[in-house]
Amino acid sequence: MIQVKNLRKEFGSKVAVDDVSFKVEKGEVLGFLGPNGAGKSTTMRMVTGYFRPTAGSVTLGGIDMIDEPERAKQILGYLPENAPLYSDMTVVSFLGFCAEMRGIYGAAKLKAIDRVLDLCFLDRVRNQSVDTLSKGYRHRTCFAQSIIHDPEVLILDEPTDGLDPNQKHEVRGMIKRMGQNKAIIFSTHILEEVDAACSRAMIIDRGKVVADGTPEQLRKLVPGCNSLDEVFRSITRGDTAKKGE
């Protein structure tokens, strides 16, 4: 469903993403892990067609993102980092706008809005201005936008960021449920989420894929480590790591 080949992104002389390739099939939830600045968001922005790759290709459902961006974006739902919203709109009018941009009008639009309001627990704030929403609600409104057209491909950049523990639990459950008939990529810093929601996880560091497998496989990757946390720390070299460690 999602196929990424030899993806590379340079900003000036800095290489943000270096030769990343992977595939995500329908029914898979891929957890995207890595320290800050590893290239997670940049990779996702290229997969969603927001950034143009320096080299490499992205195809969604067999449609090339660079050659036919409008067609490829039709089957894509995307939750950007920090959940941006048009602050002058209400929740319902924002979702209505997003539905129309996806070609959903009239009765189908109202139905789609009701469906996502229900799925994302937004019914209580449906007519509230986006400006006045708390962070959790803002996040869920943007999440609702990403699934309003029931896309086959879903890309979520830190979907649980800023949520309270109950909401986190709910969103993880939702990702897992939706993962049964979609191809999903989501990025996170929280390693427990990998076990809670992912069928596969990938760790990237300094623009390169350093590990790819089921959570079980990742755990066994480094001898002597028995938690994801330890594996993560031993194979990524964060800014906080001491020299020579």
Place this chain on the structure above:
Amino acid sequence: MNKRDFENTLTVFKREFLAYFNSPVLYVIVIIFLLASQGFTFFFSRILDSDDVSLATRFFVWHPWIYTVLAPAVGMRLWSEEHRLGTIELLMTMPVSPWQAILGKFFAAAVVWAIALTLTAPIVLTVFYLGNPDAGPIVSGYVASYLYAMACLAVTSAISALTRSQVVCFIISVAFCLVIALIGDPGITQAVVNAVPSGWEFVVRFISYFSFMDHFFEMTKGIFVLRDVLYFLSVIIVALLVTDLGLRSKRA
């Protein structure tokens, strides 16, 4: 343009248009525009003391200066706000081409300005009540005025594509609109000609040829020349092309 392209443009247009009316900024701008355009006409040009009921030298003559400040105020939010909120990332990952978004937004601002300009109608009724003006120059004056505003708006759209700050966009756009208005002023052109070495005069004349002003005043005199209309349309098209380039460069 097929049906889907049109629908996308319309959706972007509707959102942007409603956003204007949801914000107090627009009301302030329209009120200032009406106060300025009518105030200048009555108090500075003293239209009532004259026995001239043509609008060209007493009403339209002020418009370029008003637009220099107010068109950037209307246009500054077009793309800067998308960059600031981060919604550009949503918009550009939806199945819409950059051009549909650029046109949808530009048309929203264009219709807003058409409304503001329509609200100046009382001045037309006034001159028709007081005298017997020629309708032709008034029509071509309005077309000139509107095209001038659209050119300033398109320039602002291009600059807003490059910055996330509405203030930066506003200041650069005002400066740009001011310079392009001033280079056509005969007094200023002459002053520059006097200042540069003698061989350079043709360069100054050539640059001043690109000013909005000549084209604008030709039209307000009632000389509805295709050349001037095409001039403004090409400024608008070039500025929108630059908007597209600007948005691309931000995503590259």
